[in-house]
Amino acid sequence: MNKKQYSRRKFISVLSASSAALTIPAVVSAGPHLKASAAKLAVSGGAPVRTQPWPHWPNMIVDDNMIANITATTKSGAWSRISNPVNGTVATFEKKYAELTGAKYCVGTGSGTQALGVCVDALNIQPGDEIITSSYTDFGTISAILAARALPIFADLDYRSYQIDPAAVAQKITPNTKAIMPVHIMGSACNMDAIMAVANKHNIPVIEDACQANFAKYKGRQLGTIGQLGCFSFQGSKQIAAGEGGAVIGNDDMLMDKVYTVQNHGTNKKGQNTTIGQKMRMNEFEGSIILSQLDKALERFEKRNENANYLSSKIKKIPGLTPQFQYEGSNSSGYYLYAFTYDKKFFNNADRQVFLKALNAEGIPASGYIKGMQHDLWATNILELGNYKKNYTKQQIKLFKDSLVLPSCDRVTETVVVISAGAILLGTKADMDDIINALEKIYNNRNSLS
Ligand SMILES: Cc1ncc(COP(=O)(O)O)c(C=O)c1O
Structure with missing residues (x-):
């Protein structure tokens, strides 16, 4: 550096x-x-x-109802979502969460990182492509981009809000930009009007990282429903906690169908293998513990x-x-x-x-x-990996390195x-x-x- x-x-x-x-x-x-x-x-x-x-x-939210629900799931023997695809806890959670957030569809995943990664894959983002995001985030955000061997390009923050600065996003757009991933850090909204204006101008999809932001609203709409796709985490420290767990929400029929297929190892709802995907399904225990919390x-x-x-x-x-x-x-x-x-x-x-x-x-x-510079270290390491050496031009690597200079983030x-x-x-x-x-x-x- x-x-x-x-x-x-x-x-x-x-x-x-x-x-x-x-x-x-x-x-x-x-x-x-x-x-x-x-x-x-x-x-x-x-x-x-x-x-x-x-x-x-x-611990403070563990109650008899939660324990009874988990016991019921245990006794049911239907522990995977595919054992009870219509009325299982995951399917029920998906319907309820879509209703609660105001989205048309919801698909459960095994974590917030997986939810973000599924979106990257569902949008067909490939090695050689760039995604603009914030470096002031959990490692899961960046990991989801790297898993597709795509290149994270960091935009600096508005130091008052700790959120990605839309003007900085606009400056980082190139013909290789295939998505913008704003992170609603602390659970509060990014400047979504300005971010959507940049995205719409260039016709680039927005994946909202709303992993910390259940139910938060921006101009009357819940975070996660403003971009094309929104992602949530139910990791143990989150406001809705399942140890691990995540969800994608969205309104586009075809895209959300693809999200389902990607998280189901590339197998669609008809059982046909139509695309590439890891197995990233939420399981019935996670569904059960989440459902037990939704009412409150x-x-x-x-x-x-x-x-x-x-x-x-x-x-x-x-x-x-x-x-x-x-x-x-x-x-x-x-x-x-x-x-x-x-x-x-x-x-x-x-x-x-x-x-x-x-x-x-x-x-x-x-x-x-x-912590400061955390991304600097690993980001430099990934450049040594074959995939990155092979798939990115010198110009892109320079863009990436320049994007590590983030005075407001620091x-x-x-x-x-x-x-x-x-x-x-x-x-x-x-x-x-x-x-x-x-x-x-x-x-x-x-x-x-x-
Ligand atoms: C902003 C943000 N993005 C992504 C993630 C990743 O979620 P998970 O830990 O469920 O994989 C988290 C979790 O801490 C997060 O806070």
Whole structure:
């Protein structure tokens, strides 16, 4: 990697220097009670804001109904979806999930990565083709592209929202671009109007990676239903959790038929082998555990949004903390993670790690998210593979390498703080107040951070 070209730290230090003239209030009070606000930080030996443990996701949603459903599936002996293709748990889940999302069709898969990979194959994307996506994502997004030996081309982010920037997408389009894969990171919407405008202008299909974004809406439509295809994950940490599991939704009859065929090792609904595909089927146990959650999933989604809105209304009043920007028209989020940007200039220049250590000591589980440069390493490795050497021109490899220069993504990587939202955002208002009080306490004691 060309060091001159890829100087991430330099970029960030320039950013910091450019906003040197700051007004930093001495003490803030955005929280309602503030009993702990001026006390000594827990990290320095003071009493933590919270000692009560947080509930665990997904343990907290295990109930008798779920156990009875799984037992029933076990006893039925119909463990594969093909044993009960019409009324089985997977077939029933597919019908219900299509209804819940507002899509015409849904096809279950074994994971979100598989869902994305099935879409890539169903769109006939081949070695030599390019897919524009975000590097600020789970590895599954990129893995689905690489599995088809296609080339991921990264577009930089809007640093406020952590989402792919439509203008950057437009710049990366070439005659080899065969899909755009926006990732609704944290569960919140990308700027979909602008992304669809770029895609439609060039007649390129959009595969929405909505793996973190169940039920979130953008301008009245659920994420996953705006592009040609939308993908979801039901991995164990997700808002609907099955250990592993995924789904593709879409409205186009022929394309969704192809999606089914591809995930069924190339065998269509009539039992004919019509295309190439791996076996990526959801099984009946996964279907059963997902179905057991669907009734309450929307209620939980709404509770998370209510709590997230409350948190954001308070956190934005604390200098140096900025909740993830939501685009106009995105009035709800899947809230896989609740995220905000940390600006150390307002915290006595304490590094994010120091801030996180203090926040954790106050009893609030928070962390950074996607690690910087993670894609750089493996992306460089894949170029050494025969397939990539053989199928891509020098020009394409240059485009790919240039697409690893992502100043906004680097800035996001270094400054974002996330709180896992699955269980925590289902808490009470008092639980949310603990988070706000801890953040305020750290701000008000920032001079003791080092
Ligand atoms: C944004 C995003 N894309 C893709 C995936 C892959 O999904 P799975 O883990 O179910 O394969 C995930 C899962 O974490 C994700 O968060």
